[in-house]
Amino acid sequence: MKIKMVRSTDSPESMIAQAARISHKAHGEEEDYSGGEDRELIRKLRDWGHWSPFEFASATFYIEGISRSCLAQLTRHRLVSFMVRSMRYVKQDSDEVVxxxxxxxxxxxxxxxxxxxxxxxxxxxxxxxxxxxxxxxxxxxxxSKTSLYLKTNFREFRHIIELRGSSEAQWEIRELAEAFLEELSEKAPAVFEDLKN
Ligand SMILES: Cc1cc2nc3c(=O)[nH]c(=O)nc-3n(C[C@H](O)[C@H](O)[C@H](O)COP(=O)(O)OP(=O)(O)OC[C@H]3O[C@@H](n4cnc5c(N)ncnc54)[C@H](O)[C@@H]3O)c2cc1C
Known part of the structure; x- marks a missing residue:
């Protein structure tokens, strides 16, 4: 399996914090929701269960070499956008099996x-x-292996990582969830740090 983040919101933590601050401050006022930095605010949002600001950042991943079985599980997540290699138009090679x-x-x-x-x-x-x-x-x-792009927001990525990174999840999608967490944590540590063991 190969997985790579190909695009994401610029400064995602700053975008999430900016969106959150409007709920307490009118435009033009000093942006200071919590008296703290963006990451401090994001940690508070997490504690409060105030999840909607996390929808203001998103990421796109390219994934190669997962099975159609794993794809079937992934596509159950209804808030994700997918673009998958077609088996109607692309011939499947004989060595492309997990x-x-x-x-x-x-x-x-x-x-x-x-x-x-x-x-x-x-x-x-x-x-x-x-x-x-x-x-x-x-x-x-x-x-049979497939390749795809997927895109969703950070709230949904958290949800996927919680469900699919668990020991209850099947191994292949769990590996994928762990890879999402790895890359997303680098991009936005305060958003995902509590999901790391
Ligand atoms: C360990 C494990 C085992 C599983 N086993 C099976 C199985 O045996 N058979 C099977 O069919 N599936 C199985 N699933 C898949 C599971 O049923 C869900 O379809 C999948 O996890 C997507 O979760 P979701 O609906 O929470 O998430 P998403 O589709 O990603 O949605 C995110 C959230 O949005 C909200 N939401 C989205 N759509 C609606 C809606 N229509 N109404 C209300 N709220 C909505 C919910 O809060 C939801 O949690 C399994 C999943 C896991 C993690």
Missing amino acids: IPESVEESGLAEEYREKIDESHELYQKSLDAGVPKEDARFLLPIG
Whole structure:
């Protein structure tokens, strides 16, 4: 799995604090919601559960090499914007499959690979026979890899990290949530620091 933040709000902590301050100060007055710095204010917002200012910062990530299974879980998050590589238009290569570690450890990995290779052979045969990609893909495994862009605001990123970074979450989406947290914490430490262990 490869994951990279490609864009985010400039000075996101300052933007969140600026948005929050309007609720206590009229325009033109000195911007001093809490008497403190942006990060101090953000920590107070977190303590108060005042989450709407966190919607004023957002980030876009590029993700490569997650399974369609992981994608199905990710797309349950309704406040996220997605752009996913199409299996209708782009041919799936035979080596583009995630094999879980548990399978590698079970001694069944070779058998898995044989089945995956077989399904790709039939996929290719179907394409050669004129079956469109959008139909030939039906036999490909749920472990097939995909690439996508996703974008959402920091409030929703916090929500995703809380749900998907938990030990209850499935390992692949948990790795993704941990990677989000890593990159977002660098960008806006005060927004995400409480989610770190
Ligand atoms: C450990 C784990 C196991 C899971 N297992 C399953 C499973 O077995 N089967 C399954 O189908 N799903 C499963 N899910 C997915 C889960 O049901 C949610 O669809 C997913 O986590 C998205 O969460 P959400 O709805 O809170 O978030 P988002 O869609 O990201 O929404 C964010 C928040 O916005 C608000 N919101 C959004 N839409 C509405 C709405 N229509 N009405 C009211 N409030 C709204 C809610 O406060 C919500 O928490 C699992 C998730 C986890 C973390």
